[in-house]
Amino acid sequence: MELYQEEEEEEEEEEGAEVEIEMNEDEPAFLQGQSREVCEQQQRTMLDSIPKDLNRPWEDPMPELGERHLAHELRGIGLSSAYDTPEWKKDAYGHGQSLSFGQRSKLSIQEQRQSLLIYKLKKELIQAVHDNQVLVVIGETGSGKTSQVTQCLAEAGYTTKGKIGCTQPRRLAATSIVKRVAEEFGCRLGEEVGNAILFEDCSGPDIVIKYRLI
Numbered sequence: 078m079e080l081y082q083e084e085e086e087e088e089e090e091e092e093g094a095e096v097e098i099e100m101n102e103d104e105p106a107f108l109q110g111q112s113r114e115v116c117e118q119q120q121r122t123m124l125d126s127i128p129k130d131l132n133r134p135w136e137d138p139m140p141e142l143g144e145r146h147l148a149h150e151l152r153g154i155g156l157s158s159a160y161d162t163p164e165w166k167k168d169a170y171g172h173g174q175s176l177s178f179g180q181r182s183k184l185s186i187q188e189q190r191q192s193l194l195i196y197k198l199k200k201e202l203i204q205a206v207h208d209n210q211v212l213v214v215i216g217e218t219g220s221g222k223t224s225q226v227t228q229c230l231a232e233a234g235y236t237t238k239g240k241i242g243c244t245q246p247r248r249l250a251a252t253s254i255v256k257r258v259a260e261e262f263g264c265r266l267g268e269e270v271g272n273a274i275l276f277e278d279c280s281g282p283d284i285v286i287k288y289r290l291i
């Protein structure tokens with residue numbers, strides 16, 4: 078009983094013992110200028126700089142081409158120079174130029190085809206297919222693996238021995254690429270180039286290249 082009481086007292090003493098915690102007040106380098114006060118001050122400055130004048134003339138959110146702005150830029154109209162567009166954004170969106178996503182090529186469809194990386198290696202590719210039973214082709218996205226390998230093989234005469242099949246992992250890819258290949262191959266969809274997706278089969282008797290879902 079006595080032993081038990083002693084243990085309890087010891088435990089109480091341990092619990093009551095003061096532990097000193099030393100705070101490290103140094104601001105880490107990656108948080109410099111980002112303290113709560115600085116952020117709050119920045120927010121206040123930003124809010125103060127927003128014009129409160131409701132009679133301000135309306136600004137067209139969809140101006141002429143070449144003067145387009147992102148919505149978040151419009152939200153910042155009238156902000157002080159402290160909120161000027163940062164350099165990285167200027168580089169990414171162009172210096173005051175209009176925004177345009179995607180590219181519209183001026184090249185003809187055949188020129189576009191010939192500009193693809195795979196097309197430039199056509200001879201080597203056909204030779205490698207000829208020399209090997211299995212061939213793994215690795216190339217960056219958009220280099221022409223899906224659209225060109227099938228056509229190169231067809232052009233090399235492989236369709237005399239049978240049809241060329243190309244499996245696709247997704248429905249959208251299978252429907253989109255086949256249209257492009259048919260266009261490049263110079264036929265209507267379902268003639269020499271076609272596809273089969275689930276219950277849809279777009280391939281006639283003359284089919285030589287067929288895309289289908291895995």
Ligand SMILES: Nc1ncnc2c1ncn2[C@@H]1O[C@H](COP(=O)(O)OP(=O)(O)OP(=O)(O)O)[C@@H](O)[C@H]1O
Pocket residue numbers: 193216217218219220221222223224225253254256257
């Ligand atoms: N539906 C399409 N409409 C217009 N151009 C297309 C279309 N599909 C492909 N292309 C063009 O053909 C090029 C080659 O595309 P392809 O799909 O053959 O490349 P990939 O190497 O198979 O790419 P991924 O690895 O992403 O499948 C693209 O860079 C694009 O310019």
